[in-house]
Amino acid sequence: MPPIIKKEKCIACHHCVDICPVDAYGLQEVRKQTPVIRYPEECWHCNACVFDCPAGAISLRIPTPAMMVFVDAPGK
Ligand code: SF4
């Protein structure tokens, strides 16, 4: 499952877009809005965007096979 962004918490900093190693967020035409995840099938559940979101706006549901290597993010 791709990340879910809570719009009400997002401050549109786009750290998540910039750090995603597989570019699942893709090109964002408007940098002042909550990002859109354009390529959700590319997400490999590394949790980097969840870790780095300063607003704690991103959550991730990890598929069962990926739970084997999942590292949880600290509570925000
Ligand atoms: S890192 Fe968090 S606050 Fe910043 S744009 Fe992404 S979801 Fe929004």
Ligand code: SF4
């Ligand atoms: S969990 Fe990792 S691969 Fe998936 S969108 Fe976030 S940074 Fe990209």
